[in-house]
Each structure stands twice: as C-alpha cells, then as structure tokens.
Ligand SMILES: Nc1nc2c(c(=O)[nH]1)N[C@H]1C(S)=C(S)[C@@H](COP(=O)(O)OP(=O)(O)OC[C@H]3O[C@@H](n4cnc5c(N)ncnc54)[C@H](O)[C@@H]3O)O[C@H]1N2
C-alpha cells in the first residue's frame with residue numbers, strides 16, 4: 001500500500017495557480033503570500049454605540065453626580081468628514097465610526113441619559129476604553145495568509161477585509177468519474193436480469209466533492225476497450241484527474257486493464273478491500289483505475305485518490321486523522337494485508353468504541369452506508385481482540 005501511494009504521490013502533477021475572483025476561490029489553495037496593504041482596522045474607531053469623550057472630563061462621573069457634556073453632533077460608521085472635540089464637548093458615536101480628534105474614550109449609551117444636545121454621563125471611562133485602534137488586528141505589510149492554505153469561509157473573509165478581489169490559488173481538481181461494466185444501468189431505469197444500477201459513479205463523484213475536488217460523473221461505459229479508451233481521451237481536455245471503476249481484475253473482460261495496460265501500471269496491492277489497482281498518467285493526466293466492487297472502490301478512493309488530490313493542490317497529502325477506539329468484539333483478518341473494516345463509532349463513559357459491521361463483503365454497500373469509520377487492521381495482525389484499542393479512520397462526510 002505504501003509503495004503504491006508513494007508512486008502516486010510522486011507522479012501526480014501540481015496544479016498551476018489561477019488568478020481567481022474571491023467567490024471562485026472557495027476550496028482553492030493559496031499560491032501566494034498575502035500581506036496587508038493597509039492596517040486593520042484602517043482607523044481608530046468605536047467599539048460601542050455611545051459618546052466619544054475626553055476621558056478626564058468624566059473621571060468623577062457617578063449616578064449620584066453625573067457629568068453633563070455638550071453634544072456637538074453625531075459620528076456614524078461610514079462618516080468621511082473630519083470631526084474634533086475638546087474638553088467639555090462630546091459627540092454621539094456609533095459602533096465602527098471614526099473616533100473624533102481629541103476624544104480618547106467612548107462612554108456606552110447605557111451609562112448616559114441618551115441626550116442629543118447635552119448628555120448626562122453616570123460612569124467614568126479610562127482613556128482608551130471602547131476604542132479599537134488602527135492596526136490592532138493586522139499591521140500594514142503584515143503577511144496574513146501563507147501559500148498552502150485552503151481558502152474556506154474565514155480566509156475568503158480575510159482576503160475581502162484586505163481589499164483583495166482576486167487571488168492566486170491552485171483550483172480544486174476537476175475529477176471525471178467513469179464506471180465500466182456491461183451490467184450497469186442508470187438509477188431510475190428498469191433492470192433486465194443480470195443488470196445492476198451504477199452506484200460507484202454517484203458515490204465517487206460525491207467523494208471527490210467531499211475531498212475538496214469537483215466531481216463530474218459520466219454515464220457508465222460498456223465493456224469494450226476501444227470505447228473506454230475513447231471516453232478517457234475525450235475527458236482529458238477537462239479533467240485534472242480521471243477515476244475509473246471496474247475491469248481491473250482477472251476476468252476475461254477486464255477492459256480497463258486491456259485498454260490501458262501499456263500506459264498505466266497495474267498492481268495487486270496488499271490490502272482489503274481494494275486489491276486490484278491501476279495508476280498512471282494518460283497524456284499527463286493522472287488516471288486511477290479502481291476496482292469495481294463498491295466498497296473496494298470507496299476505500300481505494302480514500303486511501304489513494306484523496307491524498308493525491310491534496311498533493312495536486314499543494315496540500316500535504318495526509319490521510320484523514322485517525323482516532324483510537326476500543327473494539328467491541330474480536331475481528332479476524334488475513335495476515336499480510338492491511339484490512340479496512342467497516343464500523344460504527346460510539347461514545348461511552350470509557351471513551352470511543354468501534355463496533356465492526358457484521359457484513360464485511362466488498363459488495364455489501366449497506367454496511368458501508370451505515371458505517372461512519374473504518375477500523376485499520378495492520379498487515380502483521382490476523383486477529384484483534386474485543387477490548388483492544390485499535391486505530392480507526394472516521395469517514396469524511
Ligand atoms: N479470479 C479472481 N477474481 C477476482 C479477483 C482476483 O484476484 N482473482 N479479485 C477480486 C477482487 S478483490 C475485486 S475488488 C474484484 C475487482 O474486479 P474489477 O475491478 O475487475 O471489477 P468488475 O469485475 O468490473 O466488477 C466487480 C464487481 O463490482 C460490481 N460493479 C462494478 N462496477 C460497478 C458500479 N459502477 N456500480 C456498482 N457495482 C459495480 C460488478 O458488477 C461486480 O460485481 O474482482 C474480484 N475477482
């Protein structure tokens with residue numbers, strides 16, 4: 001498994017950065033350091049609705065002996081005019097409004113009678129109180145986001161706050177998913193004997209999206225090597241990567257293998273499910289040929305394709321973070337294979353427990369669909385005992 005993944009990670013190309021408008025950049029990975037052209041906040045402003053005052057004027061204010069000041073006007077957020085006060089005067093001020101010259105504190109409106117001509121203030125404020133200083137969030141010139149950061153909601157908010165409309169970032173990889181098999185039909189249609197509905201196509205397209213790519217599902221292909229090759233070539237113009245499922249094992253009609261045997265490397269990987277794997281570049285585009293059994297295809301996606309998509313965006317190709325959990329029953333596993341068992345995690349007083357699914361066949365979608373984790377059984381173990389603390393991968397959602 002490690003060899004196959006290493007081979008993939010050293011082969012997949014890094015996607016070139018694009019100049020993206022902010023809304024298009026969601027999920028892309030920053031390719032430039034972003035520094036602040038101005039300080040944030042750009043100017044001293046009020047943190048409260050209230051009155052901008054000279055703190056010394058209200059130092060002795062109390063409910064018993066309120067201080068009265070003249071209100072010379074209102075300053076609201078967005079005011080661009082120049083405003084100044086001197087001792088004895090104040091302005092009403094709103095949250096986010098620039099602090100008038102001469103003022104050094106804000107009295108919240110709750111501590112006043114709310115007057116508009118004169119105001120009675122019942123509590124003192126120390127100098128600086130309720131003023132948000134220019135640059136106290138970000139200094140001008142400060143590098144705020146480093147290359148390699150995936151742009152989510154908060155990073156896009158940060159970029160907009162810095163006035164950036166566009167950014168250089170590696171886009172989400174576009175991944176085309178092609179299922180192969182004469183037996184496959186579209187969900188929503190009726191089946192003839194021997195036929196099944198294509199589930200891999202939908203599952204893997206969704207898995208691509210969950211993994212931070214953009215998945216495109218194509219209608220399944222018949223077991224004809226020429227057709228498979230033509231379909232793959234057609235997709236090269238829009239795909240950053242292609243996933244196929246089916247046709248890679250030992251059957252008489254393993255078309256994917258037949259179509260690509262000169263181009264890709266096919267291997268039997270020491271894992272279950274997911275033994276037959278193929279990978280390589282077709283005209284520079286990574287092609288992952290995953291096994292047809294649905295659970296095998298899904299597990300293969302998580303262990304090989306997901307890290308590859310991360311690497312293509314310049315992210316560290318990390319497997320999902322694992323947790324440890326106590327096994328609720330014994331499980332057996334063939335030695336020499338890394339085994340991913342479908343399981344459910346439960347939280348109890350003793351911490352996390354992993355409940356293995358009863359159905360562990362690589363065709364048994366229902367156990368996969370009700371699992372929220374995979375128990376990882378290392379190659380060197382052939383039995384794990386109930387109560388043992390084991391490594392578990394929570395599945396992405
Ligand atoms: N003699 C051997 N037979 C098999 C071996 C082996 O080593 N020697 N390996 C087995 C393992 S493990 C796997 S996994 C499968 C992989 O087979 P293929 O990748 O060639 O896949 P197919 O034969 O096309 O299909 C397998 C199975 O999955 C169903 N399938 C395929 N595509 C879809 C889809 N899009 N949606 C739902 N189900 C799909 C297909 O109908 C078959 O039942 O080979 C074993 N055999």
Ligand code: MOO
Pocket residue numbers: 271272273274275276291293296297362363
């Ligand atoms: O490896 Mo197959 O992928 O076990 O069913």
